Amino acid sequence: MKLEDIFKPKVALPVLTAIALILRLIPLRHKYMLGYDPYFHLAYIEEALKAGEWFNFLTIAGGPWGAQVRNAHPLGLWMTPTYIYKILSVFGVSLYNAFRITPVIFGVLTVVFFYLALLKLYDEKKAFFASLFLAISFGHVFRSMANYYRGDNYMLFWYSVALLGVALAFSIRSKLRYKRFVFYLIPAFASGFASIFWAAYYPIFVFLLANAVFLGAGAFILDEREHLLDALALALSTLLGAFIANSLGGKFGYGMLGYNRWLGKKTAEKLMLEFGTIKDAYLLVHVKYLVPLSIAFIVLIFILGKFIKDKKVRAGVLVGLAVLGAFVLFYRFEALKDLSTGFGIFREAPIQETQPSSFNDLWKAFSISLFLIPLFFLRFDPNRVNISDFLVLGLIFPSLYMIKTWTRFLFIGSMAIALMAGVGIVELYEILKPHLNERKVSALGIGLLVLLPAVNAGFSIKETYSLRPYANEHWEDTLTWLRENSNQNDIVMAWWDYGHWVTYYARRSPVAQGRPYHGVALYYLDKFDKNWAMIFGVDYVIVSYYDFLKFGAIVETAKMHPKYNVTEKYGVIVLPLTSKIGALVFQRGDYRIIAKPGQRWDVIVNLKGQTISPKELYVEYQGKILRPNLSASKSNTYLYINLDYKYAIFMNEEAFNTTLARLFIRPEEPYELAYSDGGVVKILKLKHPNVKVERDGEKVILRFENATGTGLGIWGFLDNGTLVFKKWYNVKGKNEFELPEEVNGTVVRYAYAVGKKIVDRGIFRRG
Amino acid sequence: MPWARRSLIGGYSGGVEGEVVATMLINLRGYLMWEVKGLKLS
Numbered sequence: 001m002k003l004e005d006i007f008k009p010k011v012a013l014p015v016l017t018a019i020a021l022i023l024r025l026i027p028l029r030h031k032y033m034l035g036y037d038p039y040f041h042l043a044y045i046e047e048a049l050k051a052g053e054w055f056n057f058l059t060i061a062g063g064p065w066g067a068q069v070r071n072a073h074p075l076g077l078w079m080t081p082t083y084i085y086k087i088l089s090v091f092g093v094s095l096y097n098a099f100r101i102t103p104v105i106f107g108v109l110t111v112v113f114f115y116l117a118l119l120k121l122y123d124e125k126k127a128f129f130a131s132l133f134l135a136i137s138f139g140h141v142f143r144s145m146a147n148y149y150r151g152d153n154y155m156l157f158w159y160s161v162a163l164l165g166v167a168l169a170f171s172i173r174s175k176l177r178y179k180r181f182v183f184y185l186i187p188a189f190a191s192g193f194a195s196i197f198w199a200a201y202y203p204i205f206v207f208l209l210a211n212a213v214f215l216g217a218g219a220f221i222l223d224e225r226e227h228l229l230d231a232l233a234l235a236l237s238t239l240l241g242a243f244i245a246n247s248l249g250g251k252f253g254y255g256m257l258g259y260n261r262w263l264g265k266k267t268a269e270k271l272m273l274e275f276g277t278i279k280d281a282y283l284l285v286h287v288k289y290l291v292p293l294s295i296a297f298i299v300l301i302f303i304l305g306k307f308i309k310d311k312k313v314r315a316g317v318l319v320g321l322a323v324l325g326a327f328v329l330f331y332r333f334e335a336l337k338d339l340s341t342g343f344g345i346f347r348e349a350p351i352q353e354t355q356p357s358s359f360n361d362l363w364k365a366f367s368i369s370l371f372l373i374p375l376f377f378l379r380f381d382p383n384r385v386n387i388s389d390f391l392v393l394g395l396i397f398p399s400l401y402m403i404k405t406w407t408r409f410l411f412i413g414s415m416a417i418a419l420m421a422g423v424g425i426v427e428l429y430e431i432l433k434p435h436l437n438e439r440k441v442s443a444l445g446i447g448l449l450v451l452l453p454a455v456n457a458g459f460s461i462k463e464t465y466s467l468r469p470y471a472n473e474h475w476e477d478t479l480t481w482l483r484e485n486s487n488q489n490d491i492v493m494a495w496w497d498y499g500h501w502v503t504y505y506a507r508r509s510p511v512a513q514g515r516p517y518h519g520v521a522l523y524y525l526d527k528f529d530k531n532w533a534m535i536f537g538v539d540y541v542i543v544s545y546y547d548f549l550k551f552g553a554i555v556e557t558a559k560m561h562p563k564y565n566v567t568e569k570y571g572v573i574v575l576p577l578t579s580k581i582g583a584l585v586f587q588r589g590d591y592r593i594i595a596k597p598g599q600r601w602d603v604i605v606n607l608k609g610q611t612i613s614p615k616e617l618y619v620e621y622q623g624k625i626l627r628p629n630l631s632a633s634k635s636n637t638y639l640y641i642n643l644d645y646k647y648a649i650f651m652n653e654e655a656f657n658t659t660l661a662r663l664f665i666r667p668e669e670p671y672e673l674a675y676s677d678g679g680v681v682k683i684l685k686l687k688h689p690n691v692k693v694e695r696d697g698e699k700v701i702l703r704f705e706n707a708t709g710t711g712l713g714i715w716g717f718l719d720n721g722t723l724v725f726k727k728w729y730n731v732k733g734k735n736e737f738e739l740p741e742e743v744n745g746t747v748v749r750y751a752y753a754v755g756k757k758i759v760d761r762g763i764f765r766r767g
Numbered sequence: 768m769p770w771a772r773r774s775l776i777g778g779y780s781g782g783v784e785g786e787v788v789a790t791m792l793i794n795l796r797g798y799l800m801w802e803v804k805g806l807k808l809s
Contacts, residue, residue, distance in 0.1 A: 035771040142770060350775040364769060407770040467768045497773050514772065553774035 007124040013115060016128070019457075020111040020135035023464055024104040028146035032469035032476075033100065036497055038149040039471070039504035040514065042099050044069055045078050049095070054079070057719050057747045057765070061499075063491040063509030064537035064761040066747060068721045070253040071261060072514075076196035077151050100147050106157045107144025111135045113160035114415060120167035121388040122423060129449065130422025133372075136457040139365030139414035141464050151198030152411050158194035159204045159395075159415070162187035166211065166234060166391070173226070181233050188237040192244025196252040201245075202282045203398065203412055208238045209286070209294055211394030216298040217318050218390025220305055227387050228302045235294045242283045242291075249279060257281040271333050285333070293328065297321060311382075349516050350556040353408035362403070365410040366417050367459035368452055373417060375424025378431060392419055425452065471501060474680040478542070479505030481675050482683060486540060489693040489762040493520060493533060494542035495550065502542070509763065511536050521558035524660040525566065530670060534688050537751075537761030540674065543664045544681045545642075548574050548649050554660070568654040571637075577646035584641065586648040593648055595641060600631040603639060605650060614639040614650070618665050623678050625665065640665050642679040689759040691752045700739040700766060702750065707735050709760070711753040716745025739766075 005011060027034060033042075040061065048054050054075055061067035069078075084105065085098035111134050118127035134140055144153045165186020172180050187208050194201040212234035219227035249258060257264040259279040267281040268274070278284045300321065308314050362370055376396075379389045399416035402409035429448050433441055475498070482492070483506040492502045492510045499513020512520045519536075522528045524547070533541070547554065551572040558566045575586035575593060583602075586593040590609075595617075596602040605612050612635040619626045621643040638656040640649045655661060663684050667673050675683040690705040691712075702712065710732040716725030725744040731737050731752075739748070746767070752760040 034768050035773065037772055142768070148768070148771075352773050352775050353770050355775070361769065408772075410770060463769075470768075470773070495774070516774065549776055550774045553776070557774075 007128050009119060009124065012124065012128045012131075013112065016111055016115055016131050016135050017108060019132065020108045021104065023136060023141055023457075023460060024107050024145040025101075026145070026461070026464045027148065027467050028100060028104075030147055030467075030469050032147075032471035034148040034467060034469050036470065036500045037514070038099070038147070040500035041078060041081075041149050042096070043500070043504040043507070045082050045099065046095065048078065049082065055719050057717060057721060059489075059747060059763045059765050060507050060509050061503045061513060063511050064763055065749065066509070066717075066763040070721075073151060073199045074196040074249070074253040074255065076154070076193075076252055077198060080154070080197065081149070099149065103144050103149055103153050104146050106153050107140065110140075110144065110153070110157045110160045110415075113157070113164045114418075117160065117163040117167040118419070118423075120164075120171035121391065126423045126426045128422075129426050129453070130419045132418075132453055133369045133422045133456065134415060134418035136453065136460045137366060137369065137414045137418050138460040138463040139410040139417065141460060142365075142467075143408075143411040145464065147469070151200065152408065154197035155194050155201045155204050156412055156415060158190045158197070158201075159207055162190035162204065162208055163211075163395075165190065166230075169230060169233070170388070170391075181229075184230075184233040184237040185240075187234060188240035189244065191238055191241030192248060195245035195255055196248050199256040201255055202257070203402065205238055205242065205282070205286050205290075206398050207395050208241070209235060209290055209394070210398055211391050212238070213294050213297060214393040215387065215391045216294075216301055218387045220301040220318065221311060221314050221390075222385070222387060223305065223309075223311075224387055225302070225305060228298055228305070231298045232295065235291055235298065239287060239291045242278070242286050246278050246280060246283050254280050255282070257283075289329070289332065293325060297325060349560065350553040351516065354406045356405060357403055357407050357410060361407050361410060364463055365414065366421075368456040369417055369421035372421035372424050372452070375428050376420035378424060378427045384427070392416075396420060425449065470497075474677050475501055476505055478675060478677060478681040478683060482506040482508060482540060485674070487692045489691070489764045490539040491537040491762055492540045492542060493523065493536070493538045495524070495544075495547050495554065496520065497546075497550070498542065498544070508540075511538060516553070516557040516560065518557050518559075518561040518564075521554045522561060522564055522566075524554050524658060525558050525568075525570075526657065526659040526662075527558065527564060527566065529659075530686060530688070531757075533686060534760060535758045538686055539688075539690060539760075541663060541671065541684045541686060542681065543660055543684065545574075545645070545647070545679060547660055547664075548572055551655070551660075569652070570655040570658070571650075571652035572655045573650045575648045575650065577648070584643075586641075591650075593639065593650060595639075595648075597628070598631075599629070601628045602631045605635075605637065605639070612637060615653075616656075617641070619643060620665075620679050623676065644678040645680060647679075689752060689754065691750060691760050691762060693762070693764045700748075700764075701736055702739065703736045704731070704734065704752065707733075709752040709754050711755075712737055713751040713753065714739070714743055715749040716743050717747040717749070719746050 033039060044058060047058065056068050056070050057066055058069055059066045081099045081102040084102050085093070085095045088098045111131055114134055115127050115131035118130050143150050165183050169180050169183035191204045191208055194204045212231045215234060216228055216231035219225065219231060254260065257267050257280050259275040264281045271281065271285065273281060273284050275284065278287055304317060308317060379385055396416045399413040403413035425448050429444060432444055436444060479501055486508060490508055492506065492508045494502055494510055496512035496514065496516050499510035502508055502510035503513065511517065519528060523532060551570065555566065555570055573588065573591055575588040575591060577584060578587040579585035584595040592606045594604045601617055603613055603617055605614060613630065613632045614637045615633050615635060616638050617628055617630055618640045619628060636653045638651045651661060663671055664682060667684055670687040671684040672687060673682060674685040688706065689708045692703045692705060694701045694703055710730065712729045712731045714725065714727055714729065715723060718724055729737065747763065747765050749763045750761065751758050
């Protein structure tokens with residue numbers, strides 16, 4: 001076999017598939033899934049399979065109100081792994097494993113379709129290297145790998161399908177003539193289908209329409225008039241795609257800008273749009289403004305092409321039209337400039353995936369390929385440039401913008417980076433090749449085409465291999481205990497990160513999950529008290545070692561509250577035990593704590609050269625918390641030492657007096673320690689007038705513990721979220737209440753009140 | 768893992784004894800991130 005044969009599709013495609021597959025399967029070795037989101041998705045799938053239907057109203061999420069899953073994502077997000085499971089179960093694959101490998105299937109398919117598309121748009125070598133860079137891009141791996149399930153993967157998959165459709169229409173121009181336009185149905189259906197897999201599928205429409213516009217621009221500059229028809233067909237295909245998406249939305253649920261979603265309503269209001277046939281704010285803008293504007297542009301350059309023959313003048317005209325188009329859009333929709341930040345809703349939130357990408361992020365995601373992207377523009381030499389180079393600019397420019405905006409978009413942008421790097425590196429090789437002798441050509445080939453991708457792959461393997469799940473035995477044991485020792489209708493307060501685990505492991509409803517909630521943050525900081533918790537029906541509060549690591553995020557989230565002003569200066573340091581010789585030494589960077597146990601403990605805290613002694617010391621060991629006397633106490637600071645897990649938390653008074661620290665170190669009435677693993681995760685029960693829902697055959701009985709309540713509010717809902725029943729009952733002096741037959745609805749919310757004060761709340765599903 | 772939907776780890780500065788800047792850290796990487804963020808803010 002000659003070296004060149006490697007690039008033949010029959011060799012290249014299996015090689016690429018194997019590389020993509022191996023890299024994405026690396027995280028499968030972990031017992032737990034990565035991150036938090038996958039746990040919510042799997043919990044809903046399990047509950048839906050148990051119920052035998054894709055029900056909407058989930059009572060084990062969004063406590064105490066419940067969560068309507070149609071308001072989270074379209075159904076395809078959960079149906080896909082379920083059907084994959086149904087197929088693979090024939091071979092004995094469990095739901096857990098089918099769910100864990102679903103992202104790999106779509107990630108690898110994305111690489112395959114991307115390769116097949118580039119094979120038509122470029123050549124074997126360029127297609128191979130661009131796809132290779134995508135296969136080994138950690139930016140792509142991190143959302144298409146085993147054990148981490150997110151929706152972004154589907155959007156890019158459908159885009160790769162759409163791109164293949166466009167490439168097919170391009171490539172068989174000579175054979176089919178105008179019949180080839182039928183291939184533009186592929187991007188139409190791909191963009192339409194993308195809408196039922198992920199709530200934020202919109203970039204596929206932006207990419208395809210931008211592809212059409214750049215294709216038109218390329219056809220104009222290169223004077224390839226037939227490609228103007230391709231541009232027109234592609235723009236129109238996105239129109240059909242938008243109508244398909246709109247129609248599927250009614251059955252599978254709309255995206256995040258749907259008419260029934262808060263963000264959709266807000267966006268429509270900002271952009272002064274009105275929902276009619278089209279029930280999604282983005283699709284409305286796409287159909288009413290973006291497509292007509294793009295078509296007008298294509299038609300205009302078609303006409304101008306008859307009069308302007310000089311290439312330089314043509315380029316000038318394009319720049320002028322681009323400025324004019326941008327002006328028209330931003331003049332009509334001034335609010336568009338805030339679109340990338342969701343109109344500011346996530347801007348201030350301390351969420352890792354919605355931070356702007358730093359250089360460190362870019363390096364981690366793309367490593368060497370990042371520096372190869374300028375090489376792509378070698379293609380724009382007048383002697384080499386072709387129409388495909390213009391087409392792909394529609395993917396490249398929006399991707400570069402997205403990459404810069406949020407770190408989560410490093411994934412979506414990975415395709416454009418891979419394309420630029422892969423095409424660019426081959427281009428450079430081919431430019432230099434004629435100028436070098438045979439030996440130098442070999443060295444160049446090895447350097448550019450072997451070493452660079454190999455080193456890039458090395459970095460990606462290292463990153464992928466170093467991924468660790470956040471979930472562990474502590475969380476699983478704690479939340480499984482809660483599942484087995486609490487009432488089904490109990491509500492749980494935990495930091496939002498862990499909310500999805502509460503849903504999955506405990507099958508109880510958390511107050512916060514999936515997004516930061518300033519109420520919970522203010523509660524942990526003792527700005528909201530137990531009365532606030534009772535209004536939310538909280539029965540259990542979870543506090544953990546990890547909450548102290550995330551203390552900064554808790555404070556920042558509390559500061560997001562529109563009215564509450566957090567002014568305290570909290571100081572918290574978590575330090576690991578680094579030595580036990582002679583004394584206990586805890587150290588982190590410049591911070592060191594030395595503790596000598598004895599009748600009286602000697603504790604010295606060294607903070608960047610300044611030495612102080614804490615006011616109080618708490619030591620947790622073998623499940624007990626002791627408070628030893630201190631030989632000296634010279635400051636208003638507090639120290640908690642955990643000898644079971646070998647760490648210390650050093651706090652100032654403000655931090656020590658927060659509810660979080662109190663519950664973790666010295667819980668008191670009305671909280672009672674219900675479960676502790678000795679220092680990683682603890683569950684506190686909030687003692688309060690409580691409602692326990694029990695079933696006795698057909699009957700539903702609400703039993704009251706600490707039954708001081710006087711009123712019970714009952715709200716009945718249909719599964720689609722429609723309120724169909726609402727009534728307050730007098731329950732003064734009663735210890736139980738049988739749910740009357742007059743109550744309609746399959747999902748029931750209740751509120752237990754003493755006078756007008758709500759003391760418990762919850763939600764349950766009947767039957 | 769990077770770029771997940773999770774709270775940011777790596778930083779809060781407050782006052783321990785008024786003048787000593789405190790932070791909470793998960794690991795050295797988190798620490799460096801905080802330092803960089805702190806510098807940018809100032």
